[in-house]
Structures are given as structure tokens and as C-alpha cells.
Amino acid sequence: MSLTIHPTQEANWWPLLQDQACGTQLIAGKTLLELQQQNADGISDAHQYDNAWITQADWEKLAAAAQPAVLKSAQGYTLAWTGDQNGEEITASEQSFLINYAWEFISLNEQIVSQLNANxxxxxxxxxxxxxxxxxxxxxxxxxxxxxxxxxxxxxxxxxxxxxxxxxxxxxxxxxxxxxxxxxxxxxxxxxxxxxxxxxxxxxxxxxxxxxxxxxxxxxxxxxxxxxxxxxxxxxxxxxxxxxxxxxxxxxxxxxxxxxxxxxxxxxxxxxxxxxxxxxxxxx
CATH class of the missing domain: 2.160.10.10 (Hexapeptide repeat proteins)
Structure with a gap:
């Protein structure tokens, strides 16, 4: 697995994450970075923004495309890419999105915790x-x-x-x-x-x-x-x-x-x- 995390361009998580990276935020018992790396496991030459949440299914969609390819959110924002950012554009599901504000951590946590299927x-x-x-x-x-x-x-x-x-x-x-x-x-x-x-x-x-x-x-x-x-x-x-x-x-x-x-x-x-x-x- 080769995942490169790129810094956030525009985001405001105040009052959370003071002097810390977005990836340190607690989500479903792990850090956001741990979950990002888990979902991108096995994808070669993978890149994403540090505030991008991308489901495993959307990573698989991106990996199935010919490189280079760019994954964009349903709102048109770049989330991730393979190779460079000049390839085929692929639209992600609504479950993948950019985390630009603190309240969006609530939605992400809900998405992941609701999928638990065992004690x-x-x-x-x-x-x-x-x-x-x-x-x-x-x-x-x-x-x-x-x-x-x-x-x-x-x-x-x-x-x-x-x-x-x-x-x-x-x-x-x-x-x-x-x-x-x-x-x-x-x-x-x-x-x-x-x-x-x-x-x-x-x-x-x-x-x-x-x-x-x-x-x-x-x-x-x-x-x-x-x-x-x-x-x-x-x-x-x-x-x-x-x-x-x-x-x-x-x-x-x-x-x-x-x-x-x-x-x-x-x-x-x-x-x-x-x-x-x-x-x-x-x-x-």
C-alpha cells in the first residue's frame, strides 16, 4: 500500500484539532488517519487530502480505473487520485466527502459506528x-x-x-x-x-x-x-x-x-x- 496524505487546502475545525493534524481526530475508536489508511490498503500510488473521507468501495472504484484517475465527491470536490490529478474523473458515493467543519465529524462517526455488526x-x-x-x-x-x-x-x-x-x-x-x-x-x-x-x-x-x-x-x-x-x-x-x-x-x-x-x-x-x-x- 502506498498512500500519500496531502495537506488540507481550506478547512476550519475550530475549536477542535488546535495545532494538530485532522488525522488525529477520534472516530469510532480510532484516529481518522488510521481509518483512512485502512480503507486505502492495497491501492497503489494512492493520494488523498488529509480531510477526505473515502469509503473502501469508492477506493476500489478508483483503483479499477486506468491510471491516472481522480475521485471527486458528489459536490465536485477532489478527494483522492492515483498517478497525477490529470486523469479520468470518477464520482464518489454520497458516503465519501471532504471534512471541512467540526460538525462533519459527527456524520462520519455515525456512518462508521452504525455499521458495527458484532460485540x-x-x-x-x-x-x-x-x-x-x-x-x-x-x-x-x-x-x-x-x-x-x-x-x-x-x-x-x-x-x-x-x-x-x-x-x-x-x-x-x-x-x-x-x-x-x-x-x-x-x-x-x-x-x-x-x-x-x-x-x-x-x-x-x-x-x-x-x-x-x-x-x-x-x-x-x-x-x-x-x-x-x-x-x-x-x-x-x-x-x-x-x-x-x-x-x-x-x-x-x-x-x-x-x-x-x-x-x-x-x-x-x-x-x-x-x-x-x-x-x-x-x-x-
Missing amino acids: DFQGDVSPAAHIDGFVSVGKGSKILPGVVIEGNVVIGENCKIGPNCYLRGSTTIGNDCHIGQAVEIKNSIVGHGSSVGHLSYVGDSVIGNQVNFGAGTITSNLRHDGANHKSMIEGRLLDTGRRKFGAIIGDGTHTGILTAIYPGRKLGPNSSTRPNDTVERDLT
């Missing part, structure tokens, strides 16, 4: 936990009594899950995390070393590393009018294309107890809120 229990799962779906549990992790898991979920190593929390698909939890009493997490990514200890809700969100949610922190994820959420990027209000969108939380952020976060908001790295705060606008 992988390397940690301890209490017989008093209820699991309805396929779950991966890393080494040293514990699923305590009263935990309900509905849908597919990936849990990293050395985590403490529960007691009495509710995890919904498609959710990824990193290594060394604590998800505790009366917490609900749905269709989200929780980074390494983060804690959502009690009485909180996280929905359709990406939480960075070493984040701590104070008790009762709630991410809202649905507008009253049901319209798509918009997000401010470099002074422009962009349509995210998501009807349900919670929050993007940068590394090292701490929230005070009973913090309420408006839908689609972003909290910068190492930011904080006070008890009973309401986050109406992005915190930088």
Missing part, C-alpha cells in the same frame, strides 16, 4: 447492564449496573461507564473517560480523558480531550422551528445541514454545574462557564 467486550460488562445493539468495550473499561445502551457504541480503554446512564447510537467514547449517574449521550464523540459525571445530556456533539462537564450540563440540539442549525465561521453564518446539532467543545474545557448550551454552539479550548450559565454564543 467486542475486552473490558468488564455488568450482567445488570442492558445492551440492545453492538458495542465495543476496550481493555480495562467497566460497564456498571443500570447502564442502558441502545444502538451501536464504541468505548475506549480504562473507562468507567455508569452506574445508571443511557448511551445511544452512534456514540464513540475515548480512553480514560467517565460517564456517570443519570447521564444521557446520543450520537456524539467524547474525547480521551473527558468526564460527563452526572445529570447531563450530550446529543449530536463533539467533545474534545480532557473536558469536564459539571453536573446538570445540558447541550440542546434542536431548534424550536425544526430548521437546520447555522454556525458562525470566520464571520460568516453557515448552514450546517444538520437538523440536530448540539455543541463542539474544545480540549480542556470545564463547565459549571447547571450550564445550558444553546444548539450549535462552540466552546473554545480551555474555556469555562460558571454555575447556571447559559451559552448563547460561541465562547472563544
Whole structure:
């Protein structure tokens, strides 16, 4: 396998990935780069942008074409190529796309986690936990009594899950995390070393590393009018294309107890809120 990763040309993942490559982002228990290399395995003279997600089926489509060939997204953006970029143009499926904004990691994680088809229990799962779906549990992790898991979920190593929390698909939890009493997490990514200890809700969100949610922190994820959420990027209000969108939380952020976060908001790295705060606008 010969995969060359080329730097991103235009993307804004703030507040995630500060001073780090896109490939370090946690997706379905692995880094994005690991998943990219896995999908391109066996393709000779393969090139892709570091923020391109390409399914195995689309890599096979590209490999079957005479070199050189260029794989473009359904929206017309170049994702990958073999040889140089002057060959035959091939259109990828809707499942392959450029990741230009932080909320697009949610869609990618959902795509991959939803495809799990077997349990992988390397940690301890209490017989008093209820699991309805396929779950991966890393080494040293514990699923305590009263935990309900509905849908597919990936849990990293050395985590403490529960007691009495509710995890919904498609959710990824990193290594060394604590998800505790009366917490609900749905269709989200929780980074390494983060804690959502009690009485909180996280929905359709990406939480960075070493984040701590104070008790009762709630991410809202649905507008009253049901319209798509918009997000401010470099002074422009962009349509995210998501009807349900919670929050993007940068590394090292701490929230005070009973913090309420408006839908689609972003909290910068190492930011904080006070008890009973309401986050109406992005915190930088």
C-alpha cells in the first residue's frame, strides 16, 4: 500500500484539532488517519487530502480505473487520485466527502459506528447492564449496573461507564473517560480523558480531550422551528445541514454545574462557564 496524505487546502475545525493534524481526530475508536489508511490498503500510488473521507468501495472504484484517475465527491470536490490529478474523473458515493467543519465529524462517526455488526467486550460488562445493539468495550473499561445502551457504541480503554446512564447510537467514547449517574449521550464523540459525571445530556456533539462537564450540563440540539442549525465561521453564518446539532467543545474545557448550551454552539479550548450559565454564543 502506498498512500500519500496531502495537506488540507481550506478547512476550519475550530475549536477542535488546535495545532494538530485532522488525522488525529477520534472516530469510532480510532484516529481518522488510521481509518483512512485502512480503507486505502492495497491501492497503489494512492493520494488523498488529509480531510477526505473515502469509503473502501469508492477506493476500489478508483483503483479499477486506468491510471491516472481522480475521485471527486458528489459536490465536485477532489478527494483522492492515483498517478497525477490529470486523469479520468470518477464520482464518489454520497458516503465519501471532504471534512471541512467540526460538525462533519459527527456524520462520519455515525456512518462508521452504525455499521458495527458484532460485540467486542475486552473490558468488564455488568450482567445488570442492558445492551440492545453492538458495542465495543476496550481493555480495562467497566460497564456498571443500570447502564442502558441502545444502538451501536464504541468505548475506549480504562473507562468507567455508569452506574445508571443511557448511551445511544452512534456514540464513540475515548480512553480514560467517565460517564456517570443519570447521564444521557446520543450520537456524539467524547474525547480521551473527558468526564460527563452526572445529570447531563450530550446529543449530536463533539467533545474534545480532557473536558469536564459539571453536573446538570445540558447541550440542546434542536431548534424550536425544526430548521437546520447555522454556525458562525470566520464571520460568516453557515448552514450546517444538520437538523440536530448540539455543541463542539474544545480540549480542556470545564463547565459549571447547571450550564445550558444553546444548539450549535462552540466552546473554545480551555474555556469555562460558571454555575447556571447559559451559552448563547460561541465562547472563544
